[in-house]
Amino acid sequence: KATALCGLGQTAPNPVLSTLRYFRDEYESHIREKRCPAVVCRPLFVSPCQHACPLGIDIPGYISCVKEGEYIDALQIIREDNPLPSVCGRVCHRPCEAKCRRNQIDEPAAIDDMKRYVADYARRNHLSLAVVMERRREQSVAVVGSGPAGLTCAYYLARKGYNVTVYEELPVAGGMLAAGIPAYRLPREPLQYDIDQVRNMGVRFELEKSLGTDFTLQDLREQHDAVFLSVGAWKNAPLGIPGENLQGVYAGLDFLKTINLGGSVDVPGKVVVVGGGNAAMDAARALLRMGADEVNVVYRRTRSEMPAIPEEIEDADIEGVRFHFLMNPLEIIGDEEGKVAGMRVQRMRLGEFDRSGRRRPAPVVGAEATIPCQMVLTAVGQIPDIKGFEAGLETDYRGNVVIDPYTLQTSLPSVFAGGDMTGAEATVVHAMAQGKKAAFSIHDYLKGDEEEETIFISPQRIKALEDTPVVEEKPRIRAAELPVNERVCSFAEVRMCMNEDQVRREAERCLRCDLEKSMKRYQLASGDIEEDEELEEES
Numbered sequence: 329k330a331t332a333l334c335g336l337g338q339t340a341p342n343p344v345l346s347t348l349r350y351f352r353d354e355y356e357s358h359i360r361e362k363r364c365p366a367v368v369c370r371p372l373f374v375s376p377c378q379h380a381c382p383l384g385i386d387i388p389g390y391i392s393c394v395k396e397g398e399y400i401d402a403l404q405i406i407r408e409d410n411p412l413p414s415v416c417g418r419v420c421h422r423p424c425e426a427k428c429r430r431n432q433i434d435e436p437a438a439i440d441d442m443k444r445y446v447a448d449y450a451r452r453n454h455l456s457l458a459v460v461m462e463r464r465r466e467q468s469v470a471v472v473g474s475g476p477a478g479l480t481c482a483y484y485l486a487r488k489g490y491n492v493t494v495y496e497e498l499p500v501a502g503g504m505l506a507a508g509i510p511a512y513r514l515p516r517e518p519l520q521y522d523i524d525q526v527r528n529m530g531v532r533f534e535l536e537k538s539l540g541t542d543f544t545l546q547d548l549r550e551q552h553d554a555v556f557l558s559v560g561a562w563k564n565a566p567l568g569i570p571g572e573n574l575q576g577v578y579a580g581l582d583f584l585k586t587i588n589l590g591g592s593v594d595v596p597g598k599v600v601v602v603g604g605g606n607a608a609m610d611a612a613r614a615l616l617r618m619g620a621d622e623v624n625v626v627y628r629r630t631r632s633e634m635p636a637i638p639e640e641i642e643d644a645d646i647e648g649v650r651f652h653f654l655m656n657p658l659e660i661i662g663d664e665e666g667k668v669a670g671m672r673v674q675r676m677r678l679g680e681f682d683r684s685g686r687r688r689p690a691p692v693v694g695a696e697a698t699i700p701c702q703m704v705l706t707a708v709g710q711i712p713d714i715k716g717f718e719a720g721l722e723t724d725y726r727g728n729v730v731i732d733p734y735t736l737q738t739s740l741p742s743v744f745a746g747g748d749m750t751g752a753e754a755t756v757v758h759a760m761a762q763g764k765k766a767a768f769s770i771h772d773y774l775k776g777d778e779e780e781e782t783i784f785i786s787p788q789r790i791k792a793l794e795d796t797p798v799v800e801e802k803p804r805i806r807a808a809e810l811p812v813n814e815r816v817c818s819f820a821e822v823r824m825c826m827n828e829d830q831v832r833r834e835a836e837r838c839l840r841c842d843l844e845k846s847m848k849r850y851q852l853a854s855g856d857i858e859e860d861e862e863l864e865e866e867s
Contacts, residue, residue, distance in 0.1 A: 360734060367427045375842035377439060380427040382761035385409040387424055387439055388842040394442050395835035397828075400455065402446045407457060410443075411483035411526055412476065412760065414451065414518035415505060417444025418823070420757050421637045429841050435804040438826075438834050445831040451521045459529055465489040467553040467774050472539050475503025476756045477558035477747035479526050480763030481770075486529035488771050493552070494531060497538040497559075498589070504560050504748075505756070507585040508607065510614050511819040513640075545721065545743065554742050554770045557729065558763065561748035565709035567602060571660025572706075576668035580611045580707030587614060596702035597621040600671050602657055603707035604634035605754075609641060611705050612649045616816045623649045624699055628656040628676050628689045647816050654678075656689065658696065660704055670700045712749035726751065735769040736762060744770055805834045 329341045348355065357363050364372050364379065373379030377387045386405050393402035406413045417440050428436035450456075468491040471478045479501075482492045500506050501523050505514060527533065539545065539559060548555045564579030566572060578593075580603065586593055595618045601608050604627040615623045625644070627634060630653050634641055645651065655673040663669040675695035678687035711727050722730040722739035728751035729738055736744045746762030748754050808824040815822055826834065 376427040376429060377424040377437075378842070380423045381409075382423070382757050383409045383764060385424075388838060388840055390446065391437070391439070391442060391835050391838045392840070394446065395832060395838070397832065399446050399449045400457075403450050403455075404457060406443060406446060407525075409764075410760070411480055412522045413443050413447035414522045415476070415514065416440070416757060416760075417447050418514050418518070419505075419509060421755050423757070429839050430837060433799065433839075434801050437837050438804060438806070441807055441826050442831055442835060445826050445828075447522075448518065448825050451518060456525065456528060461487055461489050461529075463489050465491075465774075467491070468493065468551075469770060469774075470495060470548045470552040470555045471558065472548070472555065473497075473503055473558035473560060473747070474501040474523075474533065475558055475560050475747060475759065476505060477759040477763035477766070478503060478556070479523065480760040481556045481558065481746070481767045482531045482763075483526045483529060484764055484767035485770060486526070486531050488767070490771075490774070492531045493534060495534045495537045495539065495543075495548075497536065499536055500589070501533050501535065503558075507588050508581060508610070510584065510588060510610050510617075512613070512617070512815070512822050513610070515821050545740075549740070549742055553774055554744065556763075556766050556770060557738075557743065557745040557749060558747040558759070559712065559749050561710035561712040561754070563711040563713045564706055565711055567657055567706055567708060569657055569659055571662055571668075574660055574662040574668050574704075575666050576702060577660060577704045577706070580607045580705045581710060583611055583705055584614065587618070593618070595620050598624070598701040599703040599705065600624045600626055600699055600701045601705045601707060602626050603709075604629065604636060605707060605709075606636045606640060607710075608705075608707035609636045609644050611707055613640075613644050613647060614819075615705075616647055616649065617819055624652055624701065625649055626652045626655045626657055626671070626673060626699070628654065629686065630654060630678070633686050643822065646812055648812075652699070654689065655697075656691070661698070668702055668704055670698050671704060672696060672698050710748060710754070714749075724751070735772075736766045737769065737773070742773070744773075799839065802837050804837070805830045 329338055332338045354365065357365055358369065358372070362372055367373065367376045367380050375388050378384060381387065386409070390402040390405040393399070393405065403413065410416055420440055422440050424439050425436040428439065430436050465488065469485050471482045471492060471494045474494050474496040478494060482494050485492045494501070496503065498507055502519055505519055506516070537543065545555065562581055564581055571577070580601070583593060584607065595615055597620065599615050599620050599622070601612045601615070601623065604625070608625060612623045612625050631641065631651065652673065654676045656676050657671055658674050659672040660668060661670040661672060673696065675692045675697070676689040677692050679690040680688055682688040712729065714723060714727055714729070720740050721743065724730055729745045729749050731738055731745050731750050736746050738745050744766045746752065746766045747759040750762070752758060752762055805826065807826045810820060810822050814820070
């Protein structure tokens with residue numbers, strides 16, 4: 329641009345400069361991680377579903393095993409990239425299904441339901457896969473927090489042969505999985521089964537050990553060769569309106585933690601929940617099960633912009649939760665005794681788009697209303713509690729720990745961090761992906777100049793020698809659910825597991841869009857063909 333003599337040459341770079349300015353993360357993802365977030369760059373991936381999965385699970389591989397009834401082989405493939413299949417089969421937000429090519433014909437394959445069936449099959453039959461460890465190492469690693477990021481990091485470090493100790497503040501392992509998600513979505517038995525598989529890898533769990541109370545970060549650095557922080561974000565973001573200190577106002581996560589750990593909360597007849605995320609939906613649906621007559625959800629945008637999993641919003645609607653969209657809380661009204669008596673809200677309209685890609689809500693002047701209630705739950709965001717962190721650990725203005733986005737290393741060389749406390753996307757599978765990435769970064773940090781052995785993928789894992797799927801419309805098979813009148817009176821699991829006939833028929837719907845590349849790589853590995861220019865270019 330600086331050396332061109334004509335106006336055309338001087339302006340031609342502007343589109344590139346603009347995209348670098350506004351979409352730099354897209355460039356870096358393609359170049360540094362070889363990932364296309366939009367899943368459109370065909371040479372970068374084998375199948376869209378696998379590429380869209382933050383964990384990179386070989387989805388077509390395990391679906392093929394399910395189709396043939398080889399459930400243990402399917403579990404082996406899943407656990408290669410996902411140590412918590414029982415959990416993900418229930419609470420994942422399913423980015424893989426959003427990119428499934430079956431969408432172009434009818435509906436996406438029920439990828440999560442098939443994963444859940446495989447995990448539940450192993451649990452029902454008391455099966456446990458053999459422990460696979462590269463070799464025993466002398467170094468030790470501390471993992472602070474046993475949520476999805478911590479459990480995943482511990483699993484992969486144990487596979488590398490490190491001595492791993494997980495420190496958990498709660499009396500049970502699982503972190504946000506155990507204390508933040510109600511049992512009707514994630515029953516404790518399958519959660520415990522997945523945790524036990526991590527424990528069987530030799531991982532030690534120290535429960536009721538709190539960073540900042542029982543030990544400091546400096547203590548961990550002295551006792552271990554590396555530290556992974558994944559304490560989550562348990563502090564509730566304030567609404568910043570009058571009346572937040574009234575009796576009857578609760579933080580959404582505190583409420584969920586109390587009921588999930590066996591505590592009790594007196595629930596009145598009318599309740600207002602503020603927020604549109606998964607925590608808000610979990611709190612609203614739990615309140616109905618605890619006897620609330622009327623549960624109102626106040627959200628300042630529209631239904632389509634709610635960050636919660638769409639199925640959870642739909643289930644809340646079916647169960648009787650009342651939604652008030654384009655409403656923003658102005659004040660929590662109290663009575664003479666200092667207790668909650670209602671909430672004053674402001675009607676909103678959608679204005680210009682903000683940095684998140686959503687339209688920014690703006691107030692409609694003079695349009696206010698009051699919602700009577702005796703209890704208010706706030707779930708508008710969470711902030712990490714960084715007690716016990718020394719000054720050397722850099723944080724941003726919101727209190728999130730600053731990390732290198734590719735190695736997850738903090739400002740302290742031997743300390744890594746991931747999950748909600750870094751301000752990352754707050755979903756279970758994204759937290760697990762960060763835990764997995766951190767484990768390999770910690771391994772690179774600890775191994776030094778040690779040379780790695782090259783591990784070749786067994787051709788047996790490539791299920792490419794089957795009939796080409798017939799492309800025709802086949803309705804998606806849906807798992808049974810509890811009737812609404814039975815749901816709202818207990819915390820029993822709402823969505824049931826498919827039976828064997830259903831799951832195998834659903835596996836037949838997979839279009840196996842990975843077959844072409846998988847077959848080429850299989851033939852290359854076996855020496856049947858030589859690498860052609862097209863495959864070499866894609867590689």
